[in-house]
Amino acid sequence: MAQVDGASCPGAAPGQPCIFKLVLLGTDSVGKSSLALRYVKNDFKSILPTVGCAFFTKVVDLGAASLKFEIWDTAGQEKYHSVCHLYFRGASAALLVYDVTRKDSFCKAQQWLKDLEEEFHPGEVVIMLVGNKTDLGEEREVTLEEGKEFAESKGLLFMETSAKLNHQVTEVFSAVARELLQREETKQGQTLQGDARLALNEKPSRQAGCCAR
Numbered sequence: 297m298a299q300v301d302g303a304s305c306p307g308a309a310p311g312q313p314c315i316f317k318l319v320l321l322g323t324d325s326v327g328k329s330s331l332a333l334r335y336v337k338n339d340f341k342s343i344l345p346t347v348g349c350a351f352f353t354k355v356v357d358l359g360a361a362s363l364k365f366e367i368w369d370t371a372g373q374e375k376y377h378s379v380c381h382l383y384f385r386g387a388s389a390a391l392l393v394y395d396v397t398r399k400d401s402f403c404k405a406q407q408w409l410k411d412l413e414e415e416f417h418p419g420e421v422v423i424m425l426v427g428n429k430t431d432l433g434e435e436r437e438v439t440l441e442e443g444k445e446f447a448e449s450k451g452l453l454f455m456e457t458s459a460k461l462n463h464q465v466t467e468v469f470s471a472v473a474r475e476l477l478q479r480e481e482t483k484q485g486q487t488l489q490g491d492a493r494l495a496l497n498e499k500p501s502r503q504a505g506c507c508a509r
């Protein structure tokens with residue numbers, strides 16, 4: 297994979313990895329804080345409901361490239377819903393988390409997607425739908441296929457996880473990181489092409505001016 301030039305990333309100092317803001321969204325108790333805690337500290341414990349927002353950072357090393365995540369873990373309780381919108385600003389990625397044992401949380405994730413669609417242009421943020429708590433298989437209310445189908449219909453990345461068993465947690469963040477870097481490379485490629493076109497377009501007019509003299 298080509299190296300992304302950190303210096304050209306917004307918020308990154310020269311030579312430092314690109315910084316991307318990632319927000320965790322979803323209704324209460326689906327496991328947003330647990331996913332963040334598992335990913336950043338490889339820990340799992342009974343966590344008190346998030347008040348407002350919690351913040352973590354983590355550098356992701358993808359071998360040929362690296363980036364830094366600023367992870368904003370928002371509170372899922374309804375009373376904090378409007379506050380969470382404030383945390384959207386400047387986000388590059390969002391994890392829409394639901395609990396596979398709660399259909400209502402799957403519906404809520406779909407509502408969060410609508411909120412994101414109102415706030416951002418298509419393709420502006422990388423969005424992954426995450427079905428958490430797969431270790432509670434017998435209590436499942438949302439099938440793998442339902443999650444997959446909805447994600448595909450909306451062009452979202454999709455994975456199921458268990459923060460408790462540490463199943464696919466790192467994979468979620470790595471997949472988002474890869475997608476972000478890929479988009480960054482495409483953007484940089486387009487900028488370079490644009491610059492090259494500009495330079496080409498400039499040349500003849502200068503020559504014309506020169507010949508006309």
Ligand SMILES: Nc1nc2c(ncn2[C@@H]2O[C@H](COP(=O)(O)OP(=O)(O)OP(=O)(O)O)[C@@H](O)[C@H]2O)c(=O)[nH]1
Nearest residue numbers: 324325326327328329330345346372429458459460
């Ligand atoms: N069995 C199981 N329990 C989980 C898993 N992830 C989280 N939990 C539990 O679910 C409960 C809620 O987890 P949190 O991480 O606090 O959920 P949250 O989405 O951050 O909740 P809010 O802060 O209210 O928005 C806690 O008791 C966790 O221990 C999982 O993968 N499997």
